[in-house]
Amino acid sequence: MLLEDRLSVAARWDFLLAELSEPLPLDGKTMVAAKLDDQPSLPEGLNVGYAGYGTDHFGGYMRSDMHKMEMAVQPEEVCKSALPEYRSKDMVCVKGRPPRFDSACSGDSGSGLVDETGRLVGIASWVQNDARSCSNGALVIFSRVSSAREWIRQVTNI
Template sequence: MRTLWKITGLLGLILLMLQAAEALRLRGEQLPGLAGINRHRTSDAATARSGPEGRVTGGTTAAEDSWPSIVSLQNVYGYHLCGGAIIDQEWIVTAASCVSGLRPRNVVVVTGTTDWWSLYAIYYFVDSIHVHCNFDKPLYHNDIALLHLSAAIEYNENTTSIALADIDELQEGETLTFAGWGSPTASGTYERYLQEASGDYVSVEKCRTELGGTDDVDLGHVCLQLPAGKGACHGDTGGPLIDSQGRLVGIGNWGVPCALGYPDVYARTAFYHDWIRTTMNGCTIG
């Protein structure tokens, strides 16, 4: 795909636009949360029977205690919708595209497990959803949301909050790592066990170029470049991207499906630090 892109930029751009019809966020289709709100676990029975040898588009199975801040956002039927991260005992950060249009009572937050199917995992109910007021204005921008829980999360060795990267210190080529329960192939079923993969941070300018000069990437985004065969896929939206110090630097937004060598795009938490803090403190800003 990359060779074709270098030879004929115009043809590559056309192909990219066609692929966007099945991006992590479906362009022109339902948002990830809405798309899965009525799905049942029985629809992924084969996944439930599979063991931890599964792989998410070139990723590896995460150790059980390696992502204590990650959560699985699920519907009331126990079906995984998106990822998220604990930033406070009562607050979860995720992608706005995961929860926009949903009622709080239809979202359950599952913590302390790398197995989203587990019947023994601890779960919490959501009492309010705070979507950024400029979500998708323009398209693919401000894709961030906060969930307030009806009860405080009980921290332990498998469950705790993650520190936000509030200063933008990312350097070109820096190694960043993401995790999620997304499918191993475009439109495939979700993995049962948490998967992780690492890639290189690329600048906004380079990311735009790699994605065909799109305006869908700006300073509010972090781009992660992985080799073809590795990358985020459906179900990874809303999941955390961390730096080498274990700080949250991004929240999964969108990308070209799946692992075709294009950068994956995340909301930059440092860019939204003020919005996050003011929302948690009961204030609102754009």
């Protein structure tokens, strides 16, 4: 496994690359690789989504079935105002879409955030209020794939 030199869990650099000794079987449960994002900015309101096994409430148990969330990229001003540690260069800030206003929770870290074309734009990192409430409507922060794209190229040659 390779860790990005600037790794900072639950902060800016939540990236890890693993090389498998053999390909994973495509059995209906395994995703094929997504296109990696090269764009440094994402439009406000962009529809995105992710799937994970995280709990549905703080202190809960991991789910046995993957759940999906529909979200939208939030305005930079909203994220900076609510989250002083937010850095748009390295992070993507999203919020659940109406009517449910889904949020991530404990155990969703590492989930991929994809746009409507299947492009991987982020990796789940942390939630507003440190996932203590896992409340619907909380801002969710993803590590921005484009900020690590050059490192990924250097390591993988792709």
